[in-house]
Amino acid sequence: MHILYHLVIAVYLLALIITAWSLYREREPRGMRRTLTVTFFLLLAWAGASLYSPSLLALLALLLFLPPALVGGQWLLARRPLQRSRPLIEERAHGSCVRLDERDAMFSRAALVPGTPQYESYYSLRPEKKDIDAELRALPGLYAPGSRCYEPLNAEIPVAIFSLLEELRPLASPGVEGPRVRVPPAEMSRRLKGMARYLGAVSAGVAPLYREYLYSHIGRRMAEYGEPVRTDHRFALVYAVEMDYSMVKGAPRVQIGAESSKQYLEAAKIGLSLAHYLRVLGWDARAHIDGNYLVVAPPLAAEAGLGEVSRMGILVTEDYGPRVRLGVVTTDMPLEPDGPVDLGIEDFCRVCMKCADNCPSGAIPRDEMRLDRGILKWTIDQERCYRFWRENGTDCAICMSSCPYSKPNTPVHRPVRLLVRRSSLARRLALAADDWLYGRRPFRDLKPDWMKAGGPEK
Ligand code: SF4
Ligand code: SF4
Numbered sequence: 001m002h003i004l005y006h007l008v009i010a011v012y013l014l015a016l017i018i019t020a021w022s023l024y025r026e027r028e029p030r031g032m033r034r035t036l037t038v039t040f041f042l043l044l045a046w047a048g049a050s051l052y053s054p055s056l057l058a059l060l061a062l063l064l065f066l067p068p069a070l071v072g073g074q075w076l077l078a079r080r081p082l083q084r085s086r087p088l089i090e091e092r093a094h095g096s097c098v099r100l101d102e103r104d105a106m107f108s109r110a111a112l113v114p115g116t117p118q119y120e121s122y123y124s125l126r127p128e129k130k131d132i133d134a135e136l137r138a139l140p141g142l143y144a145p146g147s148r149c150y151e152p153l154n155a156e157i158p159v160a161i162f163s164l165l166e167e168l169r170p171l172a173s174p175g176v177e178g179p180r181v182r183v184p185p186a187e188m189s190r191r192l193k194g195m196a197r198y199l200g201a202v203s204a205g206v207a208p209l210y211r212e213y214l215y216s217h218i219g220r221r222m223a224e225y226g227e228p229v230r231t232d233h234r235f236a237l238v239y240a241v242e243m244d245y246s247m248v249k250g251a252p253r254v255q256i257g258a259e260s261s262k263q264y265l266e267a268a269k270i271g272l273s274l275a276h277y278l279r280v281l282g283w284d285a286r287a288h289i290d291g292n293y294l295v296v297a298p299p300l301a302a303e304a305g306l307g308e309v310s311r312m313g314i315l316v317t318e319d320y321g322p323r324v325r326l327g328v329v330t331t332d333m334p335l336e337p338d339g340p341v342d343l344g345i346e347d348f349c350r351v352c353m354k355c356a357d358n359c360p361s362g363a364i365p366r367d368e369m370r371l372d373r374g375i376l377k378w379t380i381d382q383e384r385c386y387r388f389w390r391e392n393g394t395d396c397a398i399c400m401s402s403c404p405y406s407k408p409n410t411p412v413h414r415p416v417r418l419l420v421r422r423s424s425l426a427r428r429l430a431l432a433a434d435d436w437l438y439g440r441r442p443f444r445d446l447k448p449d450w451m452k453a454g455g456p457e458k
Contacts, residue, residue: 005060006050028444067429071423074426084339098216099216110136121225155393164265172292177279178280180282185335189206192329193239195274201240202240206237206238209233210303213236215296221291233330233332237335238297238301241263243260245323247448249401249443250447252397253445254451265290267325271288271327275329281333298314301315301326303340305338308340308341310345316345318343319409344420355398359398402440
């Protein structure tokens with residue numbers, strides 16, 4: 001029996017040492033110090049109990065064994081399928097969903113210029129927004145001098161990449177380029193998802209293009225401003241690209257703007273290639289890239305099984321959390337949908353609140369989900385969020401960086417992700433461990449050397 005006690009404690013110690021090593025690799029000194037401290041005291045307790053009291057040894061082993069045994073038991077009992085049983089849009093059958101109007105998005109509103117027809121038409125539609133938007137427009141611009149986080153030379157990186165993305169937009173438009181090739185939907189879906197991964201995506205899925213996921217009107221492209229969004233496309237291939245962990249950790253500094261624009265460019269490269277591929281096969285296809293989306297990407301990605309829409313209103317994936325950028329290709333080619341999944345993220349969001357606690361503008365709701373346009377979800381206050389972006393001078397992403405799911409997808413975090421998927425107890429323990437090791441506001445300025453002022457010349 002004593003051998004068993006020693007085995008339980010030895011396994012625990014090994015797990016602690018691996019965790020400390022992993023935290024060292026993540027450049028998390030606080031978590032590493034705390035883990036090593038626990039390791040040290042556990043070693044002492046083990047040695048003391050082994051020498052002086054067999055019953056203390058048994059108690060120690062039992063205390064250590066209990067939490068994993070409870071989590072493991074709950075995990076085994078709750079072996080529910082990964083496929084979500086509840087539809088994402090419960091109101092679909094009643095036809096009561098109202099589509100999102102892209103003209104209402106903050107980026108569309110901020111781009112309106114007084115005196116233009118677009119400006120006049122929007123504020124005749126939404127007069128209550130006129131004063132709010134005028135005040136927001138008077139704040140420093142994104143990546144502009146005068147804002148809190150402006151850094152010369154670095155701020156121009158996202159500016160350059162976003163202007164390149166603007167140049168790429170005409171390539172996203174639909175059109176057919178070759179004779180039609182017919183491929184079974186299941187095979188073509190498998191090929192397209194594989195190709196998306198081959199081109200750099202970390203995950204990909206297929207969803208039916210329900211009209212609720214389309215914007216109702218165009219708002220960000222001034223030439224087509226106010227035009228209703230229509231398409232014959234029936235399917236969407238949705239994919240995610242990973243944002244760099246170190247860059248995201250530095251939110252809301254300028255590096256998050258650079259990383260954000262870089263990953264939008266990566267997503268555009270993948271989407272444009274896939275759309276061209278489909279057109280060569282004789283099918284109509286459109287890439288939805290930065291500033292050129294006709295679809296609302298987060299719920300569509302959830303419909304394609306990439307993750308769940310979270311408290312912060314964006315998609316949280318199981319392996320990278322919200323630390324992703326999404327791309328979409330829509331097409332009239334028949335494909336096989338993957339279906340939404342239940343990863344326990346919605347339940348995690350109910351108890352976590354880390355993004356809401358850290359949001360500097362108070363934009364993230366702390367209460368339960370509510371019906372918004374016929375969809376039950378959490379909705380952030382986009383005006384408060386955008387105000388902070390403008391004052392700050394770059395993308396904020398504090399919510400993204402503080403989310404426990406954003407951790408790197410290493411062998412230490414992978415088993416935790418697997419456990420929290422099915423065990424509510426594991427979710428609560430994982431959250432407590434996350435707070436204790438990383439802190440409630442886990443900010444770390446890990447800006448790369450090449451972005452630092454006066455760095456060594458090569
Ligand atoms: S920080 Fe917590 S509450 Fe917010 S999205 Fe992530 S898991 Fe959900
Ligand atoms: S981006 Fe920043 S301001 Fe906006 S919701 Fe997230 S934490 Fe809040």
